[in-house]
Amino acid sequence: MAKNRFHDGAGPSQRQLRVGELIRRTLSDVLNRGDIHDPDLNRLSITVGEVRTSPDLKVATAYVLPLGGQGQEDVLKLLARNKSELRRAVSKNLTLKFSPDLRFRLDETFDQLDETRRLFADETVKRDVAHSDDDDDDYQDED
Template sequence: MASNRIGRINEEIQRELAALLRTVKDPRVHGLVSITHVDTTPDLRYAKVFVSVLNQQDGKEVIRGLKSAGGYLRRELGRALSLRYTPELLFQEDDSIDKGTHILKLLNDIERKETGGNP
């Protein structure tokens, strides 16, 4: 039962943070930045926020900008959610989309080799 509650809280935090990203004025947070997943601890003290950035070269810079804006994001998140504690936000770059693209490319290469090189 508690895991259902944590799951709903994770989804709500993800939704609110996605909306709040547009209000961050830090110039390092630019381009296509999206929140892919949120993982909150059971005591709701910490929330690990996985961030995907379209341009991978800017990923580390975007994470630094989000960490810098963490206090603002946490305060606004606390206003939007009715929780006893607003979790501390820990931002982490998510490269799962790149890994998925790489795996699809490998599978397509294998398929081309099996069919004799014809696309």
């Protein structure tokens, strides 16, 4: 049985990355233009941060976030409700044997960035980072 590349530590292939980025751009364009026949979805501004594809390119998971982060669960429901129309719109720009099944998840990287900024603003962390920089200077002096 073949191993899933994401679980064996190898990471995605160049083809997976290329196809994922093409799907991300296409999905973003479709959502921004309001090409979907759902007024509830078209009135929202949705950011597509990343798309990850399975090794066989049959499943594409889009990480999305509504503008301002409000109504996240509603956005996921609207995207799921319009999944087949979104899939058709995306597949028009792909030259793949199969049109990938689209799945939608919340993009939590923005929350992680906020937490990282908060940590770096903490006085204890600033002091530790400054101390670490001093240690690096000591190592460079030894060369």
